[in-house]
Amino acid sequence: MIDSHYGVVIHRNFKPLYADDIYAQFFGHHTGEEMLALDSLLHLIAPHQRQNAIQTYNAIMSGEEKPSIKTYRNIDTEGNEFIVLTVDHIIDWQGVPAIQTTVVDLSNHVDTLKKLHASEKRYRELVDGSIQGILVHRNFEPLFCNQAYAQALGFSSEEALITNGSILPLYDPSFHEQAHRNNQALLSGQKSAIKTEAKCYRVDGSVVWLGLLSRPVTWNGECVVQVTTMDITKQHRLREQLEHRANYDGLTELINRRAMSELLEHQLRTHQALSLPLCCVLIDIDDFKSINDQHGHHIGDEVLKQFAATCRNNIRQSDHIGRWGGEEFVLLLPDTSIEQAEIIAQRLRKDVSRQTITTNNTQLRFTISMGVATLSHDDHSVIHLLSRADKALYQAKHNGKNQAVLANSTARDC
Ligand SMILES: Nc1nc2c(ncn2[C@@H]2O[C@H](COP(=O)(O)OP(=O)(O)OP(=O)(O)O)[C@@H](O)[C@H]2O)c(=O)[nH]1
Numbered sequence: 249m250i251d252s253h254y255g256v257v258i259h260r261n262f263k264p265l266y267a268d269d270i271y272a273q274f275f276g277h278h279t280g281e282e283m284l285a286l287d288s289l290l291h292l293i294a295p296h297q298r299q300n301a302i303q304t305y306n307a308i309m310s311g312e313e314k315p316s317i318k319t320y321r322n323i324d325t326e327g328n329e330f331i332v333l334t335v336d337h338i339i340d341w342q343g344v345p346a347i348q349t350t351v352v353d354l355s356n357h358v359d360t361l362k363k364l365h366a367s368e369k370r371y372r373e374l375v376d377g378s379i380q381g382i383l384v385h386r387n388f389e390p391l392f393c394n395q396a397y398a399q400a401l402g403f404s405s406e407e408a409l410i411t412n413g414s415i416l417p418l419y420d421p422s423f424h425e426q427a428h429r430n431n432q433a434l435l436s437g438q439k440s441a442i443k444t445e446a447k448c449y450r451v452d453g454s455v456v457w458l459g460l461l462s463r464p465v466t467w468n469g470e471c472v473v474q475v476t477t478m479d480i481t482k483q484h485r486l487r488e489q490l491e492h493r494a495n496y497d498g499l500t501e502l503i504n505r506r507a508m509s510e511l512l513e514h515q516l517r518t519h520q521a522l523s524l525p526l527c528c529v530l531i532d533i534d535d536f537k538s539i540n541d542q543h544g545h546h547i548g549d550e551v552l553k554q555f556a557a558t559c560r561n562n563i564r565q566s567d568h569i570g571r572w573g574g575e576e577f578v579l580l581l582p583d584t585s586i587e588q589a590e591i592i593a594q595r596l597r598k599d600v601s602r603q604t605i606t607t608n609n610t611q612l613r614f615t616i617s618m619g620v621a622t623l624s625h626d627d628h629s630v631i632h633l634l635s636r637a638d639k640a641l642y643q644a645k646h647n648g649k650n651q652a653v654l655a656n657s658t659a660r661d662c
């Protein structure tokens with residue numbers, strides 16, 4: 249709808265016969281009466297359109313042309329130009345034909361359109377120049393994207409991406425369910441914005457991590473979703489590295505004491521709640537100091553790495569091995585009875601004792617001692633479980649090393 253007033257004027261050969269006040273006010277006059285003093289309405293029309301106005305008048309009066317809608321540039325009393333829309337009708341005025349013109353002031357409308365175009369242009373420039381990717385989609389069917397979004401996913405142009413029926417195949421399948429849920433929440437008005445991160449694949453198959461901010465927007469009168477994206481691949485890798493460093497031992501690549509402590513606490517709670525057996529094996533490499541002293545620290549490191557690899561090969565997927573510190577390790581065996589734990593410990597002990605590590609001049613062998621403890625209902629903390637395993641390990645060392653001792657039991661050597 250055009251938000252404008254309309255005025256009415258009746259004229260014959262542009263000599264005004266009647267004008268209402270609204271028409272008069274378009275031109276800076278106060279009343280229609282004042283307009284009647286004008287010789288010709290033609291002076292109100294921009295000079296380059298006057299000829300056209302005369303031709304139209306003659307054609308309508310002679311019946312050659314049917315009255316139709318025209319736009320004119322008019323001039324007010326102060327010389328300001330403004331745009332009007334006119335509709336002419338032939339009427340009978342005091343027995344003689346005359347033209348009745350209804351005039352609508354379009355200035356506001358044209359101004360609004362101009363401002364809209366200017367703001368659309370500015371928006372387009374902002375979107376094109378944005379380093380953030382912008383995508384508009386209808387249930388994942390791309391409707392619009394900017395260059396930054398297309399480039400982040402390895403497309404040569406925005407058009408190349410838009411022609412895809414769905415953007416979902418560009419996102420890792422693990423994200424799809426969440427994407428559908430978020431889309432629904434935004435379109436239903438349940439949420440006004442959703443921030444998330446997603447693993448995506450570029451056209452060449454390489455991985456890119458995107459930070460996404462999704463909002464519902466109106467697009468050609470329809471409610472759709474606009475996503476603003478930022479390439480966070482570097483930050484994501486850094487975070488993964490930091491998380492890895494915080495939880496893993498750099499030398500052996502086994503989980504570290506911090507991560508193992510958390511795991512122990514968690515496993516203790518779940519196994520006690522479900523009355524399931526849980527065993528903990530504390531392992532110490534025998535005479536490690538003399539390995540270092542005789543062969544050098546780097547060979548000592550090699551022994552630690554090889555031991556870690558042997559452990560990984562010996563345990564089930566559900567078991568956990570971690571470096572507790574120095575040459576001490578914790579093996580955590582969920583859902584395992586003490587009898588089964590002893591079998592596993594002895595198997596590992598034998599495997600280790602059979603291995604050789606080749607140094608520059610000689611072949612090196614090493615052994616391990618172990619303390620095996622099982623979770624009791626009275627264990628309120630892992631400290632109790634670990635302390636029993638530690639006592640058993642001490643016993644194993646005391647009894648001559650290269651053996652596994654069950655907590656509160658006698659040493660058993662194979
Ligand atoms: N190469 C190397 N040595 C380490 C590392 N961490 C701790 N050690 C050394 O491991 C040795 C442990 O020695 P001790 O605690 O005396 O134990 P041990 O010689 O194994 O004697 P037992 O436990 O009685 O068999 C120390 O000399 C530590 O410096 C490491 O990451 N790399």
